[in-house]
Amino acid sequence: MNNESIQQEQERMDYVISVITEEADRLKSEYSSKLEIQKQLLKQSSQIRINNSSNEAMWESSGELREFEQNLTIKSNELTQVQNRRTILEKMQEDPYFGRIDYHNVTDPEAEQIYVGIGSLFDNNDNLVVDWRAPISSLYYEGNVGDQVKLKIGDRFQAFEVDLKRQFRVKNGEIVGMIDTDNVMGDPYLMEVLEGGSSNQMGPVVATLQKEQNRIVRDTLPRNVLIQGVAGSGKTVVMMQKIAYLLYAFRAHLKADEILLFSPNRIFQAYISQVLPSLGEWDVEGNTFSQFIQHRVSNYDMIPSDIGENNKFSTVKGSSQYYDALERYSRLLKKKYLLFRDIKREDEVLISKEEIQQMFKRIDSKGSLAAKLDILRSMLMQRLDELKIIHLSADWVDDALQHYGTDHIHQFERQTHDIVKMEGYLRKQVVGDAFRIIERRVNSQGHIRYIAQYLHFLRSIPQLIDLSSFGITTEEWASHVEVVLKDMKKNRLSLYDMTGYYALLLQMKGMMTQKAYQYICIDEIQDFTPFQLRLLKKLYPRARYIMAGDLNQNIWQNNLDYKELERILEEEEISRHLLLTSYRSTQEIMAFADQYALLEDHRAQPIRSRKKPEVLHQSHTHFDETLKSRLAEHIGKGERVAFLTPTAVGLNEVKPFLESWGVDHQVISSDDSIMNKQVVAMPIGLAKGLEFDVVVACGTDAILASLPNDGRQQIWYTIFSRAMHQLYIVTTDEQTALLKGTNPSSYEVL
């Protein structure tokens, strides 16, 4: 590339930056004046009062208030839009675009040119920068020089030929690298990005998004999408870019808060939290499934769980059979087994549970259990109205009247000028006050013993599910229910029971008000149980599902297979993609890790090479010194190092080493930690989806032996594939079971 072209490109970039700065300055003052208006409106809103001097005045003033509130919402949306655009412009001032494409329409030889960046920019009618998500920008991702690419522009397909593909590397508005790429060279900037260091936060990947990834990002037709792929193949990257793409492509109909994104844990959630904002998309709701359920069952604490603690009981509770059992049980509840409690005023039974049971039986409803319970609720409210009339002359009302303050009585007297009427009013008030709380309880179905009902459901499981197919005897199940009961008494529930309990609540209470998400995006889908997914489908039946996962990383042994997934999504179309190129780890790391992969056809195709993984035996005398000196080298280069163990128990082996070494480090053993140190130690359950420059895989054979056989390979595969550049494996001794069956030429022994 000659200096003249670099200079020309820099001149153009300088001009583009000046246009960006102009728009940014204009928006700055627009923002200030809009903010001022907003403040004024807020001030006014606090002064508005509903005029209730007459019905007419009340209607009029409440209409005004509504109009005022609408206006306020519009203004606040405008303010957010301006602010979002300002943030994008701020980023573009530093790095206005990353690519240029020269092309022509095959039916028209006139040459065209676009510059592609994270946002669009216009100078009068000139499109100085095209958003990476615009249809024409696909040429940057799909086209190599000389290629013909068919694109759907508007509603028709057109074919384009790429004449030039230029990539820029820009720092603070200066072009520091510029390359014209062709088919032969591949993507040199991609290699540069991949050779770079890892970070505490994932960034957007728009400049080097690959063709196969771009296709998935832009494929919006199918209702449901499943992105499968080997570790580090960019499943998360694609999912995040796809969300940003959807928000651009359907901006007229889709708002960011209509997308719900599930992450495997909160540490990962923090890791990806900046990707969408840096693409100009805020407000996508992120959640872990545990948080999602805990938020809905707030009266219980969730018992934390670790890999290997999942036992045969959780397998049952995560299964589709358990969900079927719950639905059958709910149908049975329409006829019998519902557990009610008396409706009482203090100690006095107003409506006994037997009476409620009779009322429920009398309801002839063809609808759901929830609908039948809703009818019951109305009947109970009616009954309470009758009881209120009866209670007007009750002794307890007489007693209450004795204790009424004289001021209160005088006030009524003044209003009525009639002693008999006054007493009537007072009695109504006393009864009304006493019944209000009872009515509220009935309204929220407080007469149903939900917790007891869930326990009853648990106890009924042997009649509803063939437990022997899960290797469980009826006696074992019964003693397990006792354990759950003990936990419930301490206000604790496992994720599995909390989910089951919530699903049963939904059957009884109906769907309650659920937000209408248009898209549910699930990363690490293999970590979900069939039960959890059926619950989500029940909650959001009309949502489209975008899912990413890798069965080789099924460390929780949740028994989800993709056939089951189709059934759960009710045979709706699922567009499947398989990504095999590994962008994260080197060829040597993946060659080693692949020996632990269960799926034959999911073999990684890495594109970088470095050193083979190195094995260190703890029993060797120089173990400590060797490991320390190796790691010190990495740390000196600014690389991030993670000690990863199969379970939290494994951390006990790592801690003494790190403490005696004295290196600044962080031991992460719970989901709510913030990862911020260069050296960390954590169990793999918390490192799902993360990556580090260097991984030290630790875990003695004793820990391994405590894990169920089935999940071990997936655990090791997941641990090894977190490493980008270098992998160390620490074993207890030379005869370790861990390396049995692996090819000795795939690693070095230190």
Ligand SMILES: Nc1ncnc2c1ncn2[C@@H]1O[C@H](COP(=O)(O)OP(=O)(O)OP(=O)(O)O)[C@@H](O)[C@H]1O
């Ligand atoms: N096209 C790309 N350009 C640059 N980097 C990429 C690209 N695709 C993926 N990467 C990088 O590869 C790494 C792995 O990506 P990502 O985490 O999305 O993979 P994954 O398939 O979700 O992995 P896992 O299943 O192990 O969680 C990240 O550092 C990501 O930034």
